Amino acid sequence: MPILECRDVSKHFGGLAALTDVNLTVEQGEVLGLIGPNGAGKTTLFNAISAAFPPKSGSIRFKGQSIVGLKPHQICRVGLARTFQSVKIFGGMSVLQNVMLGCYFGKKSKVPCDVAEQDSCELLEFVGLKSFIDTAAESLTLGNQKRLEVARALATKPDLLLLDEVMEGLNHTEVAQAMELVSRIQGRGVTVVMIEHVMKAIMKVCERIVVLHFGQKIAEGTPDEITSNENVIKVYLGA
Amino acid sequence: MVWLLVMLALALSPLYASRYTIILLSTILMNVVLSVSWAMFSGPTKYISLAPAAFFGVGIYSAAVLGTKLPMPAVIVIGGLASFCLAILVGALTLRLRGIYFVMFTFGLVELLMHFLLWFELNINDTTGRVVPSLDNSTVFYLMLLIFAVLMLTVYFIKDSKFGMALQSIGENEEAASHIGINVTALKIVTFGVSAFFMGLAGAIMATRWTYIDPKIAFNPVISFMPVLMAIFGGMGRPYGPIIGAAIFSYLGEFLITKFPYYYMLIFGIILVVAILYMPGGLVGLAQNIRNQYLRRRHAHS
Numbered sequence A: 001m002p003i004l005e006c007r008d009v010s011k012h013f014g015g016l017a018a019l020t021d022v023n024l025t026v027e028q029g030e031v032l033g034l035i036g037p038n039g040a041g042k043t044t045l046f047n048a049i050s051a052a053f054p055p056k057s058g059s060i061r062f063k064g065q066s067i068v069g070l071k072p073h074q075i076c077r078v079g080l081a082r083t084f085q086s087v088k089i090f091g092g093m094s095v096l097q098n099v100m101l102g103c104y105f106g107k108k109s110k111v112p113c114d115v116a117e118q119d120s121c122e123l124l125e126f127v128g129l130k131s132f133i134d135t136a137a138e139s140l141t142l143g144n145q146k147r148l149e150v151a152r153a154l155a156t157k158p159d160l161l162l163l164d165e166v167m168e169g170l171n172h173t174e175v176a177q178a179m180e181l182v183s184r185i186q187g188r189g190v191t192v193v194m195i196e197h198v199m200k201a202i203m204k205v206c207e208r209i210v211v212l213h214f215g216q217k218i219a220e221g222t223p224d225e226i227t228s229n230e231n232v233i234k235v236y237l238g239a
Numbered sequence B: 001m002v003w004l005l006v007m008l009a010l011a012l013s014p015l016y017a018s019r020y021t022i023i024l025l026s027t028i029l030m031n032v033v034l035s036v037s038w039a040m041f042s043g044p045t046k047y048i049s050l051a052p053a054a055f056f057g058v059g060i061y062s063a064a065v066l067g068t069k070l071p072m073p074a075v076i077v078i079g080g081l082a083s084f085c086l087a088i089l090v091g092a093l094t095l096r097l098r099g100i101y102f103v104m105f106t107f108g109l110v111e112l113l114m115h116f117l118l119w120f121e122l123n124i125n126d127t128t129g130r131v132v133p134s135l136d137n138s139t140v141f142y143l144m145l146l147i148f149a150v151l152m153l154t155v156y157f158i159k160d161s162k163f164g165m166a167l168q169s170i171g172e173n174e175e176a177a178s179h180i181g182i183n184v185t186a187l188k189i190v191t192f193g194v195s196a197f198f199m200g201l202a203g204a205i206m207a208t209r210w211t212y213i214d215p216k217i218a219f220n221p222v223i224s225f226m227p228v229l230m231a232i233f234g235g236m237g238r239p240y241g242p243i244i245g246a247a248i249f250s251y252l253g254e255f256l257i258t259k260f261p262y263y264y265m266l267i268f269g270i271i272l273v274v275a276i277l278y279m280p281g282g283l284v285g286l287a288q289n290i291r292n293q294y295l296r297r298r299h300a301h302s
Helices: A042-049 A072-077 A095-105 A113-127 A142-155 A172-187 A199-205 A223-227 A230-237 B002-016 B019-045 B052-066 B072-094 B100-123 B137-160 B162-179 B184-210 B222-234 B241-259 B264-278 B282-301
Strands: A004-013 A016-026 A031-035 A057-062 A080-082 A160-164 A191-195 A208-213 A216-221
Touching (some): A031 A042, A031 A199, A042 A191, A072 A080, A208 A223, B019 B052, B052 B100, B072 B100
Parallel strands (some): A080 A160, A160 A191
């Protein structure tokens, strides 16, 4: 059974069709890439899945259960976490507090204070922010803020993680680190769907890629299949 | 430790202080309770509420309606609970509004309640005002002190709990907070209710001191602005900021009105403008700046 199954998901903003009958299946344990030109509807699809903007029609099933109609915090609690394209950290709070909030509220069960702190420290080490524990989140560099978002999302103990352009705006070293981080997240048993513009990275990290264009799925397959797909080449090169 | 000493000094004050001092202290405590309970919700979440007068007024009217029928402690608790219920109801309807819309709605609530009561009293009850059974000064003072103590315990409990952190995260980024599993709606509504509960308690007690009330006294819009000004004046960065702000603010008001009865509002206004222009962090922020500068200078010397 796939971990996430979107059937005919549509979303309109006024007269603009942001998503039209998108079908997406994510298998347990894989890293799926979601690509497409600007305005293709990638983030809108994430917003529809995570209930930031519920879809107009279509069904979304997570671990076999329909999650349409749930509130964002309920979606998080069933095990579906996300990060944001434009970082949304709690700037005035410490790095540790950011992650601890994920530990405390990510699941319905009660988490004692010391366990939350220990788990948070472990996660901050995992993403490489161990030395910034007491720093105010807003004073981190963009790259580190993105890692903090990943740590905070992982703190909610998700089974599926939606990563929205974690590599955008990062330099070469940081992109390499982020790629390695994605693989290690997969190693923890978390399924990953990632939106990315850095092609080199997505081709390397993802086993399967889905291409969106004007709110519709135009291709799906392994990185090799995608790079040789005529539709994709047309969209990206305009030929 | 400092807390215990202050509480003890206050608790024993009716034994040695003059009647005037006790009445003044009750007023100061009332302002402290209002601004601390305002800052409890509006401080971390950054939802600026102008509804304190509404919750305070509901407390006052509870005392006016039930004062002769029930024992006073019960009346006060009912006053608080009535405000709590109103806040939950209003919160459920309006806490989805953000920024200026929330501010305007909360202020509108004060006017709405006042005009509804004016109409209701005139047309249904054929009166304008009501008489509230009075309590003696030191009872009012002790009740206020008790509420202040309970309020401070609540504030400290929330501040150090995960809920305090969650409230702050709502102010930082509400969308992100909801996506990491925080039920932002429920948390906002309940905290709004708890803050209103304390305002209602304060209203019910103060009503006994005023003995005669009518809707315009009970729902005085100034009560909505005062807690905001006092909290900003004291500084919202620390939990004791609103306390210090409210205490100095109310004492200053009392001092000016007795010493300069004609220029009172003028001087008060100037002090406020200067405070807001030159102390963005309030008194607490100012104290911290001075301390930091002192430490830096000492550091430079050594």
